[in-house]
Amino acid sequence: MKKKILVVDDEVGIRLLLEDLLGTGNNEVLTAQNGKEALDLLATHTIDLLIIDYKLPIIDGIAVVQQLDKENQPIPTIIMSGLVENILEETSVLPNVKEVLSKPFDILELNTLVKNLLK
Known part of the structure; x- marks a missing residue:
């Protein structure tokens, strides 16, 4: 059974890199460039892992994660940020x-x- 990973980043280079890196073997990688696209994909796919940038256009990455938490969707999440300490x-x-x-x-x-x- 393939694992679905959703990569959300507004930088195309990072989306392509992670798609190449993680889209091997048993993984299927879906990508979105903003929080709204991410929520649309999360509504229509069963996602096993979410890798999301903290700062995104339209809907912030943190808002997406908070929304999933509110909806009791326990998707393991990795947040990426240039300013981790903040x-x-x-x-x-x-x-x-x-x-x-x-x-x-x-x-x-x-x-x-x-x-x-x-x-």
Whole structure:
């Protein structure tokens, strides 16, 4: 059974990189460029892992995560941000957030993290 990973980032380069990196083996990677697209995909697909940028156009990444929490959708989530230290307090209260990754991130570290969260 393929695992579905949703990657949400407004930078096309990061979406393509993560699609290439994570779209191997048993993973299917869906991508969105903003929070609204992410919520639309989350409404129509069963997602096993969410990797989302903190700062997004239209609807912020943190707002997407809070919405999933409100709807009791326990999707393990990795939040990416250029300013990790500024968001740790805000993200620590969200049960679905398993990791906050600093941008630019280490590809090997991310790959290991994803494998562990999808087990």
